[in-house]
Amino acid sequence: MEERLQKILAKAGIASRRRAEELIREGRIKLNGLVVHEMGCRADPARDIITCDGTPINLERKIYLLLNKPKGYVTTLSDPQGRPIVSDLVADISLRLFPVGRLDLDTEGALLMTNDGELGNAILHPSFEVNKTYEAMVTGSPTQERLRLLEQGIAIDGVRTSPAKIKVLQRRKDRTLVEIIIHEGKKRQVRKMFQAIDHRVLHLKRTAYGDLRIGELPVGKYRILTPFDLKKIFSGKIPFTIKNIPA
Numbered sequence: 135m136e137e138r139l140q141k142i143l144a145k146a147g148i149a150s151r152r153r154a155e156e157l158i159r160e161g162r163i164k165l166n167g168l169v170v171h172e173m174g175c176r177a178d179p180a181r182d183i184i185t186c187d188g189t190p191i192n193l194e195r196k197i198y199l200l201l202n203k204p205k206g207y208v209t210t211l212s213d214p215q216g217r218p219i220v221s222d223l224v225a226d227i228s229l230r231l232f233p234v235g236r237l238d239l240d241t242e243g244a245l246l247m248t249n250d251g252e253l254g255n256a257i258l259h260p261s262f263e264v265n266k267t268y269e270a271m272v273t274g275s276p277t278q279e280r281l282r283l284l285e286q287g288i289a290i291d292g293v294r295t296s297p298a299k300i301k302v303l304q305r306r307k308d309r310t311l312v313e314i315i316i317h318e319g320k321k322r323q324v325r326k327m328f329q330a331i332d333h334r335v336l337h338l339k340r341t342a343y344g345d346l347r348i349g350e351l352p353v354g355k356y357r358i359l360t361p362f363d364l365k366k367i368f369s370g371k372i373p374f375t376i377k378n379i380p381a
């Protein structure tokens with residue numbers, strides 16, 4: 135299908151549409167071997183060879199990034215209620231990225247975004263058991279016995295959760311900071327698990343996917359992931375079915 139060259143370049147993540155126009159003006163874009171001079175030029179990426187500085191553009195380029203999602207952002211690509219969406223925070227990347235899994239509106243922290251459906255599905259697929267680490271500030275002071283219930287698996291919405299790993303990070307007078315590691319992704323799972331032991335989650339943050347930690351990444355910012363980072367998500371147990379992680 136033919137599209138304007140600027141749009142094709144933007145989709146391929148080469149540049150924004152405005153910057154793509156500059157690239158054309160600078161004579162850096164060739165279509166089937168000839169420098170493009172005309173701004174309205176159209177092409178079909180399935181048929182035509184488009185190059186930027188001599189390098190063929192690749193519409194299939196896969197990109198992976200880790201966003202530190204702020205509270206108040208919806209993990210969808212559009213929101214009928216007009217609330218801020220996570221895509222707004224990665225709008226300078228022209229490729230269509232989707233979030234891997236979801237975080238509640240009031241949860242912050244690590245959110246992977248990619249245009250690689252295969253990798254996204256693998257991370258979410260229960261068989262790969264990718265750990266997700268959360269820090270939950272909960273009301274009161276949960277006893278070791280109650281926390282053990284979460285470690286063993288507890289019924290939420292009539293289904294038993296898989297065993298969780300739990301570590302108390304800090305006990306304060308009226309609240310406790312708990313690290314919880316789970317590999318499932320049921321809706322509002324962490325909140326419901328604590329609710330099941332009579333403690334309310336006051337604040338929730340995802341700090342890691344597997345061994346890939348959010349670290350010092352500022353809230354609302356993202357970083358592009360390397361193949362090394364992607365391997366960390368699977369904590370060294372990379373599913374051989376995933377083609378897109380270079381060795």
Ligand code: URA
Pocket residue numbers: 236237238239241321322323324325326338
């Ligand atoms: N568990 C929750 O309760 N909320 C999230 O956003 C993620 C995990």
